[in-house]
Amino acid sequence: MATGGPHSAATFLLFVNLIMYAAAAVIAGWAINYSIDETPSATLAPPARIFPIYFPIGNLATGFFVIFSLLAGVVGVMTSLTGLQEVMQGRLASILSAASSSIITWALTLLAMGLACKEISIGPRPANLRALETLSIILSGTQLFCTGAIHAIAPSTLTGSSLIGRV
Numbered sequence: 815m816a817t818g819g820p821h822s823a824a825t826f827l828l829f830v831n832l833i834m835y836a837a838a839a840v841i842a843g844w845a846i847n848y849s850i851d852e853t854p855s856a857t858l859a860p861p862a863r864i865f866p867i868y869f870p871i872g873n874l875a876t877g878f879f880v881i882f883s884l885l886a887g888v889v890g891v892m893t894s895l896t897g898l899q900e901v902m903q904g905r906l907a908s909i910l911s912a913a914s915s916s917i918i919t920w921a922l923t924l925l926a927m928g929l930a931c932k933e934i935s936i937g938p939r940p941a942n943l944r945a946l947e948t949l950s951i952i953l954s955g956t957q958l959f960c961t962g963a964i965h966a967i968a969p970s971t972l973t974g975s976s977l978i979g980r981v
Contacts, residue, residue: 873939890922
């Protein structure tokens with residue numbers, strides 16, 4: 815019964831993060847696709863030369879924010895999928911693998927959140943980018959709680975495993 819709490823909390827948070835990371839990846843993918851379609855074939859001005867994709871929406875931080883949000887979204891979806899499988903297995907090696915990948919995902923999400931905060935401070939943006947910023951900020955918190963819940967499972971898995979007698 816002691817392991818039911820962290821297991822159920824981690825499973826719930828992984829499922830919620832899976833849905834939110836998928837939504838973030840879809841919105842960021844749309845923004846990149848829109849920017850590729852709207853990129854002029856003529857020579858671009860110096861701010862637009864930072865990326866080969868010209869972002870006609872948002873401000874100067876939009877390019878960095880969208881790229882890192884897409885990266886965090888894809889890594890977050892894969893971490894949530896594999897994390898759900900590994901938490902369900904309940905083996906120590908699986909839990910530790912989920913814990914390490916959740917830390918990497920949290921770091922990428924914090925990077926995207928920092929760029930979202932920079933984009934917010936620069937100036938106005940369209941509603942779809944505001945939704946992506948909101949998702950990035952919320953995901954940084956939920957991924958932190960998810961990482962904590964997965965790390966809370968590891969000691970209970972260690973004490974319940976058969977490795978104690980072999981060490």
